[in-house]
Amino acid sequence: MLTIQNLTYIHPNKDLLFDNINLTLTQHDKAALIGNNGTGKSTLLKIIAGNLPSSAGVVQTLATPYYIPQLFGQYNHLTISQALQIEGKLKAFYQILEGNVTGVNLELLNDDWTLEERCTEALAYWGLEAFNLKQKMHTLSGGQKTKVFLAGISIHQPELVLLDEPSNHLDTAGRQLLCNFIQSSSSTMLVVSHDRKLLYLLDVVMELSKRGISVYGGNYDFYVEQKNMESQALNQEVRSKEKALRKAKELERETAERQQKLDARGKKKQVKAGMPKIMLNVMKNNAENSTSRLKGIHAEKVGAISQELHELRKELPVTDKMKFGFDQSTLHKGKILFTAKEINYSFGGQLLWQPALTFQITSGERIALTGLNGSGKTTLIRIILGENEPRAGTVQRAYNKTVYIDQDYSLINNNLKVYEQAQQFNSSGLQEHEIKIRLNRFLFIKDDWDKPCIALSGGEKMRLMLCCLTISNKAPDIIVLDEPTNNLDIQNIQILTTAINDYQGTLLVVSHDEYFLEQINVERIIHLR
The missing domain is CATH 3.40.50.300 (P-loop containing nucleotide triphosphate hydrolases)
Incomplete structure (x- = not known):
């Protein structure tokens, strides 16, 4: 076909x-x-x-x-x-x-x-x-x-x-x-x-x-x-190559030490034997050339193994390196963050939810917000964030730090470059080299630091967003994810999943990706009709 x-x-x-x-x-x-x-x-x-x-x-x-x-x-x-x-x-x-x-x-x-x-x-x-x-x-x-x-x-x-x-x-x-x-x-x-x-x-x-x-x-x-079998085989090959590199470096060191001892012993014998100076110089040059050749052979072998190891490591999965690195000690499980009693919203005089919504959000929960297109998921998020107020019913919000990550990653400023964007989240006073180490961890190498954010793909913006949250150091009380997997490939979804599962605070997710919701261990569903 x-x-x-x-x-x-x-x-x-x-x-x-x-x-x-x-x-x-x-x-x-x-x-x-x-x-x-x-x-x-x-x-x-x-x-x-x-x-x-x-x-x-x-x-x-x-x-x-x-x-x-x-x-x-x-x-x-x-x-x-x-x-x-x-x-x-x-x-x-x-x-x-x-x-x-x-x-x-x-x-x-x-x-x-x-x-x-x-x-x-x-x-x-x-x-x-x-x-x-x-x-x-x-x-x-x-x-x-x-x-x-x-x-x-x-x-x-x-x-x-x-x-x-x-x-x-x-x-x-x-x-x-x-x-x-x-x-x-x-x-x-x-x-x-x-x-x-x-x-x-x-x-x-x-x-x-x-x-x-x-x-x-x-x-x-x-x-x-x-892929898991390939990954296990690759990890085994990396470990084997690391062992070979250690042995090659050890052999290089032992050979250099042995050659130094032989050269020193030979020099003493030559001096005792009273050889002419010109002959001593010839033998000295021969010994130095021999030592140099040995060093070159071992350095070439070590270099070749190092390059092979570098290439193998590039093939390793990157998900485990991209976890949230912020301080989560201020998150207290079970604290009431949001309470809604009989709330509703209206468009053109028509109420959005039947029946009205009554629910609580407590610290540490993982909640999925589901419903058909047009059921008011985005409206409810805005009410939870305090951007909108309900037209009916009451809400109570505890003071909290909330991060809203939409599918366009609009927290990323397209007018900034990658390093400048990371610096915007540097509330903990990290040094320049520390920020760049974190950017590297999230796959932003030196060539990317001056790249404009507007040129980044959806997956790259997601990784930069995760990196920025890590740089800010303090964990938010609530992370809201709005259709986070829509523009991501499988590798970047795995990166996001790994990072989210490392987070200990409250998670509110709007997603139609049932597999993703399973992977991030959603505990409760608020379904809008």
Whole structure:
């Protein structure tokens, strides 16, 4: 169904993205394409879809791919039918029904007499039955736009489907519909996603990295198992190489000491024997050259092992290094931080929550805030943070330090450079080198310190946000996370999960990622209706 051979892509600025990529999908395969941000997953899908030319290599498909991109802004000026590329065929269908049976209309329709029926059924499946096909795309939410293009799969019935982060803008109900649809579909699918629940449904996992594409012949469970085995083998290899380096350095030291003793002993004998000065100088030079050669041999061996060890360490997982390093001693478990009694909010005179909300938040709790899109999750967060007041009911807030991390990481100032942003959180008076050590720990090397924050990816902003909280030293009483995994790859989700699990304060999370909520040990759910 899909064959890729020696595919290479070079950015217009001449930077190489990937080189000699090879991939094969057979009919009815459902494969996941995963990899860290920046490895080229979205670019690869665009090339397969024919929307972007490759720099070299061959892409062969037995069917025209149906491609659903990650972003939809380019369709905002179109109607739903135009975005789905069915407007002309629908017009021809309706004109034929009205009696205008022309050759042009018949050619446009191409005997597709069930088109209208498929449109109605597909939109209904995705909960879009209230929308008119002539409605402009800009009037739809991100989740609704995603559902429009997902409906297009049932409308066009393609044999090959390319999906780029299809669950990103969907709520929990929408994600479940997507999972059901993927399981029931007979199309061949290549899916770029970080949604672990979705990944478990796919038959094959393909990982794109700088080394190319590695194929794991099973679902995400199998992939994780294989990666753990690879990680254990890598750790064993690192330990083995560290041992070899210690032995090489020890041998280098012992050889140097032994040579020094031999040289000193030989010099004493030569002096006692009363050798001529010229002969003593010749022998001295020979000894020095011999010592220098030995040093060079051992230094070369130590250097080679050190370089191999350095390369191996670069492959090690980074999650364990990126934990919160702040003082958590001021956090007292069980303290009442927020109390709501019969609270409600209204838009246009209509109350938002039925029934009104009554709940408490105590220190140390891990709470998920769930509900369909439009159920008022963001409004409730603003009330908890003190940015809004309820229109009905009462709230009590204990004085606390709260950090709100939204999906755009807006606490990061895009006008600052990376080091300047870190310095903004330096309330504990850390020295410059100490800040840079922490930046390094969160993968911001020297070349990144002067990079403008606006140029950072979602994953990089998340890591910088975690680093800044560590630099501030004092743990916040509450951390609020609003859809934190939306724009992150799997590695960065693991980094975030590890850091959050190291935090001992109160956690309030808005997320449709059920797997993430399980991993951070959410204890209680506040569900909005």
